[in-house]
Each structure stands twice: as structure tokens, then as C-alpha cells.
Amino acid sequence: MPSVKVYKMDGSEAGTIDLSEKVFGAEYNEALIHQAVVTRLANERQGTKSTLTRTEVRGGGRKPWRQKGTGNARQGSIRAPQWIKGGVVFAPKSRDFSKDMNKKAKAAALVSALSKKVADGELIVVDSLSVKEGKTKEMVAFKNALHLDKSAVVVMDNDDQLVIRAAKNIQKFATLPVAQISTYEVVANSKVVLTKEAVKKIEEVYGE
Secondary structure, eight states: OEEEEEEETTTTTEEEOOOHHHHHHHHHHHHHHHHHHHHHHHOEEEEEEEOTTTSSSOOOOOOOOOOSSSSSOSSSSSSSSTTTTTTTTTOOOOOOOOOOOOOHHHHHHHHHHHHHHHHHEEEEEEEEEOOOHHHHHHHHHHHTTOOOOOOOEEEEOOOOOOHHHHHHHHHHHEEEGGGOOOHHHHHHHSSSEHHHHHHHHHHHHHOO
């Protein structure tokens, strides 16, 4: 059973916590994590690009000049692709880039990613997380106290708006409620910070 130290917001130690073997001690599955990340990024693509083909461009209803006798190359429409303001050949159109991934695979990928963070010493647990005024300087002090020099995501057991507001303007530093945790957030950040209550909720959902 893995265990990690628990810290207070000022960086001082507040004991240790034993983590669930099923959730934080699972085998690393790189292929499954890769699939989860690709699925997440694909589902975020809008796919709204669209240009007009020659059948959609306005105008060009008649032949610009007669077929023979002008000395010019034969042309059927001024909206053909070789003309200025003509249609586009193989024009890109809106499409759906979304991918599907079943719930068990998603859960397994998240568990694998969290276990990797624990094994690499990149998962930090804090006893609680709160700010008084919602000021950026409060979260900067917290970030510095835990030595979160690189990118980090803080997973809370609630959606405390003061904490979210205080962290909003800090680069490479994100906060989210535990209900929104995903494999992408775990692997995209150098450090993952969980509150003790967030750990309990994750174990309740994924430790069955």
C-alpha cells in the first residue's frame, strides 16, 4: 500500500496518508493513457473549417467566351478553381473529430496515470485548501511553499470559487474540482496536488 506525506498550505508536514493500492498502486499502462489523451484532445477539436467548392461559389453561370476562335484557352466558368474568386479544389469541410472510449478504459487510464505520479514522487497531498480573500498572492504563496516550480494542477474536493479565482492568473497552474479530474490533466502537468478529501472521493469512485 503506497503512502505519501501530507502537507499544510504553508509547506509544513502534517503526517502521512495511506493510499489505495487499486487506485494509486496500479500497473503503468502507457498505451491506455495515450488513448485517453488522444481521445480528450480529439473531442476538443471543433472541426469548423469550411471553404466553397466551384458548385457553391456565387456567379459563373455562363461561359465567359465562345469555345473556339478567340485565341484564348477554352473556359466553361469564371468560378473554376484556376480563376480568382473561383472554387477550391477538394475544399475542407466541417467534420466531427470526436472519439469514443468506454468508461472502464477511461477509469483504468486515470488510475494508471495517478499511480505513475505516486511512483515518480510527483503527487502531493495537502490536508486542506482555502483562501481568505481570493487574491492571487495567496495562491502564489501556497505554490512557492510546496515548491511547485513547474506546471501543476490542484484537485479540490469542491469548487471553491475563491481558490479558483486566486489561481486563475498564475501561469502553468490550474485548479479543478475532483469531479472533473481526467487522465489528460494528470499527465499534462508536472505535479498533481490533491486535498485529503479529494483522495477519499477518488478512492470511493475508482477503488471499487
